[in-house]
Amino acid sequence: MANNGCPVHNTLSFLRDAIEGGAFKIPKTRRIALEVMELVEDLARGRGGPEHVPALESCVDELVANASDGEAGQAAQKVQISLLQFREVFESHAETHTCAGGDCVRLTPAPCQLACPAGIDIPSYLTLVGQGRYAEAVKVIREDNPFPWVCGLVCTHPCEFMCVRARMDSSVAIMDLKGVAAEKAMSARQYRNPEPAPDNGHKVCVIGAGPGGLTAAYYLALKGYRVTIIEALPVSGGMMMVGIPRYRLPREVIDREVSMIEALGVEFRYNTCLGKDITLEDLRGEGFEAYLLAIGAHGSYKLMIPGEEDYLQVFPAVDFLRRVSLGDHRPPGRRVAVIGGGNVAIDAARTCLRLGSEEVTILYRRTHDQMPAHHEEVVEAEEEGIHFSFLTIPKKIVGENGSVKAIVCVRAALSPPDEAGRQRPVPLEGSEYEMAVDTVIPAIGQEIDGRGLEGFQSMQWTRRNTIHVNTISMETDQEGVFAVGDAVTGPATVVEAIAGGKKAAIAIHRYFEKLPQPQFPPAPTRRRRMNFFQVPAGLKNDLKRVQMPFLNNDRRRITFQQVRLGLDDTQAANEARRCLRCDVCIRCGRCVEICRDKMGIGALELGYMNFDHPGLTDFKITAERCIACGACAANCPTGAMQMTDQEGFRVLSLCGTELNRLELEYCRTCGAVIGPARYHDYVTQRIREISPQLDDARMCLDCARKSTGRVQAEIEPPENI
Amino acid sequence: MVFRNGQKVEIVRRSADESWEPYMDAFIGLHGIITDPDAAKNDPDALVEVSLDEKGTHRFPQDCLRVLP
Numbered sequence: 001m002a003n004n005g006c007p008v009h010n011t012l013s014f015l016r017d018a019i020e021g022g023a024f025k026i027p028k029t030r031r032i033a034l035e036v037m038e039l040v041e042d043l044a045r046g047r048g049g050p051e052h053v054p055a056l057e058s059c060v061d062e063l064v065a066n067a068s069d070g071e072a073g074q075a076a077q078k079v080q081i082s083l084l085q086f087r088e089v090f091e092s093h094a095e096t097h098t099c100a101g102g103d104c105v106r107l108t109p110a111p112c113q114l115a116c117p118a119g120i121d122i123p124s125y126l127t128l129v130g131q132g133r134y135a136e137a138v139k140v141i142r143e144d145n146p147f148p149w150v151c152g153l154v155c156t157h158p159c160e161f162m163c164v165r166a167r168m169d170s171s172v173a174i175m176d177l178k179g180v181a182a183e184k185a186m187s188a189r190q191y192r193n194p195e196p197a198p199d200n201g202h203k204v205c206v207i208g209a210g211p212g213g214l215t216a217a218y219y220l221a222l223k224g225y226r227v228t229i230i231e232a233l234p235v236s237g238g239m240m241m242v243g244i245p246r247y248r249l250p251r252e253v254i255d256r257e258v259s260m261i262e263a264l265g266v267e268f269r270y271n272t273c274l275g276k277d278i279t280l281e282d283l284r285g286e287g288f289e290a291y292l293l294a295i296g297a298h299g300s301y302k303l304m305i306p307g308e309e310d311y312l313q314v315f316p317a318v319d320f321l322r323r324v325s326l327g328d329h330r331p332p333g334r335r336v337a338v339i340g341g342g343n344v345a346i347d348a349a350r351t352c353l354r355l356g357s358e359e360v361t362i363l364y365r366r367t368h369d370q371m372p373a374h375h376e377e378v379v380e381a382e383e384e385g386i387h388f389s390f391l392t393i394p395k396k397i398v399g400e401n402g403s404v405k406a407i408v409c410v411r412a413a414l415s416p417p418d419e420a421g422r423q424r425p426v427p428l429e430g431s432e433y434e435m436a437v438d439t440v441i442p443a444i445g446q447e448i449d450g451r452g453l454e455g456f457q458s459m460q461w462t463r464r465n466t467i468h469v470n471t472i473s474m475e476t477d478q479e480g481v482f483a484v485g486d487a488v489t490g491p492a493t494v495v496e497a498i499a500g501g502k503k504a505a506i507a508i509h510r511y512f513e514k515l516p517q518p519q520f521p522p523a524p525t526r527r528r529r530m531n532f533f534q535v536p537a538g539l540k541n542d543l544k545r546v547q548m549p550f551l552n553n554d555r556r557r558i559t560f561q562q563v564r565l566g567l568d569d570t571q572a573a574n575e576a577r578r579c580l581r582c583d584v585c586i587r588c589g590r591c592v593e594i595c596r597d598k599m600g601i602g603a604l605e606l607g608y609m610n611f612d613h614p615g616l617t618d619f620k621i622t623a624e625r626c627i628a629c630g631a632c633a634a635n636c637p638t639g640a641m642q643m644t645d646q647e648g649f650r651v652l653s654l655c656g657t658e659l660n661r662l663e664l665e666y667c668r669t670c671g672a673v674i675g676p677a678r679y680h681d682y683v684t685q686r687i688r689e690i691s692p693q694l695d696d697a698r699m700c701l702d703c704a705r706k707s708t709g710r711v712q713a714e715i716e717p718p719e720n721i
Numbered sequence: 722m723v724f725r726n727g728q729k730v731e732i733v734r735r736s737a738d739e740s741w742e743p744y745m746d747a748f749i750g751l752h753g754i755i756t757d758p759d760a761a762k763n764d765p766d767a768l769v770e771v772s773l774d775e776k777g778t779h780r781f782p783q784d785c786l787r788v789l790p
Contacts, residue, residue: 102775108775111774111775114772114773114775114776114777114778115756115772115777115778116778117777117778119777156756156757158754158756158757158770158772158778161726161727161754161756161772162754162756162772162774366723369725370723370725372725372758374726375726420765420783420784421788422723422765423723445764462739462740463739464740464766464768470742471742472742472744489768489780490767490768492757492770492780493757493770496757496770496780519744520744521744521777521779523777524777611752611774612729612752612789
C-alpha cells in the first residue's frame with residue numbers, strides 16, 4: 001500500500017487491486033472484502049456517516065479472522081493496520097466529507113476555499129447567495145468565520161487570487177458577495193447564532209477584543225466555555241475598530257457582529273489593561289484555566305530622523321487612526337505629509353482628507369508599483385485627490401515656534417537588483433529639498449507592545465518581537481497559554497487573525513479534553529455539495545465581474561460614509577453565476593483529453609484548467625463542435641461533466657453550464673433513442689467501411705444489425721476502428 | 722526581491738529562518754500566488770503570505786521563495 005497521500009484513497013486502491021487480482025479466492029472472504037471496499041468507497045466519495053468507521057472496523061476484523069493466511073491474510077492485515085494507524089483520517093472523511101490530501105477527488109475543497117486562511121466553504125455560500133438564500137449563506141460562512149460582514153468589506157481576499165475564473169477573465173467578487181449575504185441577512189433579522197453547547201464550567205480568559213480574540217471567544221462559547229474578554233480600549237474590535245477607517249468599515253458593522261458574540265454569553269471588560277488595571281494573579285484568582293493572548297500590534301516604528309520627537313504635529317498613523325475612531329474629528333493639519341507605502345499610510349491620508357486637511361501627500365521611498373498597499377486602495381486615494389511623491393526619502397523635520405514647518409526630503413533612485421533581486425532606494429546627491437507641511441504622520445510599520453505580559457514567564461518571543469507559538473495549535477511555550485493575531489504574525493490581515501482564533505479555540509478545547517494537539521494545519525472542511533446553477537454557456541462565458549458602485553467623490557472627500565455601496569440582488573445573483581464550481585470540477589483535464597485525443601473532436605476549450613500556463617477558455621465553442629457522444633461525462637471522476645436527455649434534447653453540461661444541446665433522433669424502426677444527428681453522423685462515418693448499407697438510415701444499433709447482418713457477414717472489420 | 726500581490730512564486734528550498742516549521746517541508750516545489758507581501762515597508766525579513774496551489778495559505782520567510790516568470 002502506498003505510504004504517501006490519503007490513507008482512505010490508498011486503502012481503496014489497494015483493496016480494489018487485491019480483489020481484482022484474485023487475492024481473495026474463498027467466496028466468503030471475497031464477499032467480506034467487497035463489503036469493506038464498499039464502506040471505504042463511501043468514505044472516499046463523501047457518503048460516509050458516523051456509523052461508517054465502527055462498521056468498517058468490525059468488517060475488517062471479520063476479514064482478518066476469515067483470511068488468516070496466504071495472500072488474502074496479508075492483504076487483510078494491511079487494511080487493518082491502515083485503519084488503526086490512520087483512524088483519525090477515516091473519521092474525518094466520515095464527519096467532514098473532506099479529503100485534506102486531495103486524493104479523494106470528490107471531496108477536495110476548491111482552490112478558493114483552500115486559499116482562505118479561515119477555510120470558508122466559498123462555493124457553497126456563493127451558490128446560496130446566487131439563489132437569494134442569504135441567511136443560509138451566512139450560516140455556512142460562520143461555520144468558519146464569525147465576521148462575514150466585516151470580511152465582506154475589508155478582507156484581503158486571498159481567495160480571489162486563487163479563483164480559477166481569473167485564469168479565464170477576472171476572479172469572482174467573492175468578498176463582495178460575502179458582504180451582500182451578511183448585510184441582507186442582518187437586514188432581514190435572519191442573522192442568527194447557532195445553538196451553543198451546555199455550559200461545561202471551564203473558564204477561559206481572552207486578552208484583547210480584536211478579530212483573533214473575538215473569533216476564539218465565539219467558537220469557545222459555542223462549545224460551552226465561559227469566556228471573558230479583557231480589553232484595554234473602551235470598544236471592541238481591536239484594529240478592525242481603531243485601525244480601519246469608518247468609510248471602509250462602518251462601526252455599526254463591527255458592533256452588530258460583536259453583539260452576536262456577546263449574545264452567546266461572552267463577558268466583555270473594557271478599559272481594562274492587563275498589567276495595569278488587572279494582573280495575571282487577579283485573573284488566576286478568578287479561576288481562569290486557560291489564557292489567549294490577542295493583544296495585536298498597536299505600537300509603531302519610528303522614522304529615526306531629526307525632529308521626529310520634537311513636535312506635537314508628528315504622530316504615528318496608528319495613534320492618529322485610533323484617535324479618530326474614538327471620536328476625535330479635529331483636522332490634523334492643513335498640509336499633511338504621510339510617510340509610508342502600505343495600507344495604513346493610505347488609510348491615514350484618506351482620513352486626513354475627510355477631516356478637512358487641504359493638501360495630503362504620501363511620501364514613499366520606492367516606486368508606485370512597489371507600494372505594498374492594495375492596488376484598489378491606492379486607486380481610490382488617487383481618485384480622492386491624495387498626492388503621491390515617490391522615490392522620496394524623508395531626512396529631517398524642521399519647525400518654528402514649536403510647530404512643524406516643513407519636512408526635508410531627498411530624491412532617490414532604485415539601485416540595480418542585488419543578488420537576491422532586491423532593489424534599494426539610493427539617495428541622489430544634491431537632491432535635497434524642503435516640502436512645506438504642518439503635520440507629519442509616519443506609517444512605516446507596527447510592532448507589538450508586550451507590556452503587561454511579563455507575568456507569562458515561560459512564554460518565548462521570536463527575534464521579530466512576536467510571541468512564539470506552534471502555528472498549528474497557537475500554543476505558546478507556557479502551558480495553558482495560547483496566542484493569536486498580529487501579536488503572533490506581526491502586522492497581518494483580519495482574516496489571518498480570524499483563522500488563528502479558530503485554531504486556538506480548537507486547541508484550547510483539546511487542552512481541556514487532554515487530547516493531543518494536531519501535527520498539521522487544519523484542512524478546510526467542505527460543508528456540502530450544492531446543486532449546480534443551470535447557466536447557458538454564452539452567459540457563463542460573457543458575464544463580466546460586477547462593478548461595485550462607489551459613493552460620489554465629493555462625499556468621499558468630506559464624509560466618513562461607506563465608500564463601497566454594495567450590490568443589489570440581481571448583481572449578486574449574476575456574479576454568483578460566474579463561479580466555476582471548482583469544489584466539484586477538479587480541473588484534471590480528462591474531459592479535454594478524451595474529447596481531443598480519443599474522440600478526435602476537440603470540442604472542449606477549457607484552458608483555465610492549467611494553473612501555470614492557462615490557455616484559451618471558450619464555453620461557447622463546444623456547441624459548434626460537440627457531437628454529444630458523452631465520452632467526457634463518462635470519464636469525469638467527480639460528476640462535474642454530465643450528459644442527460646431532457647425533453648427531446650441531449651444536454652451536455654459542466655457544473656451546470658450548458659455547453660451543448662442537441663435534438664434527439666429516434667430509431668425509425670423501433671423508436672428507441674439513437675442520440676442526436678451529429679452523433680449518429682459521426683458513428684456512421686466511422687463504421688461506413690464495415691456497414692456501407694447503413695448510410696444515413698436513422699436506426700438504432702440493434703435494428704441496424706438486424707437489417708445489415710446478413711450482408712455484412714463476410715466483411716472483415718478494418719484495423720483502425 | 723520585493724514581492725508584490727499577485728506574483729506567482731515557487732517554494733524552492735527549506736528556510737533556515739525560525740519561522741519555518743517541519744510541516745512546511747511538504748510544500749517545497751509547490752507553486753502559489755503572493756496574497757499579502759510585507760504590507761508596510763518592504764522588509765526583506767518580513768514573512769510573506771502565499772496561497773499555495775491546493776495547499777492553503779501560509780506565511781513564509783522570503784529566502785525560500787522564487788518568483789516564477
